[in-house]
Amino acid sequence: MDWKVRAIRGATTASSNTKEAIAESVKELLDDIDQRNELDPEEIISVVFTTTADLDAIFPAAIARKRDHWDSVPLLDVQQMAVTPSLQQCIRVLIHINTPKPQAEIKHSYLREASNLRPDWSLAQVASR
Structure with a gap:
């Protein structure tokens, strides 16, 4: 099995x-990514969350840390670059994993209003479900 780092x-x-x-949105997003990619926390290298400046009530990483077996996963929160106009109240995530899966089998998740950020991925993945 040839393992690679994927995102x-x-x-x-x-x-x-x-x-x-915010907790509801982060949990929904991570649940969707987990379900679609069958994540094993032992294979997660790191997770980076970004939020737009209008979301500051809680760190997304604090929510992720409560997930089963995520207590040792390296997590980081940063503020998303402000570009006008851009989607407001947006939470983004980048998860680095070790996996034998080819890049084509990695499933990205764009939910709620964020589905408009990558319609090419959203449409392709709806077809593959």
């Missing part, structure tokens, strides 16, 4: 700048 991208939006709304 999984994802994004979503929160309905408001509250701990509950």
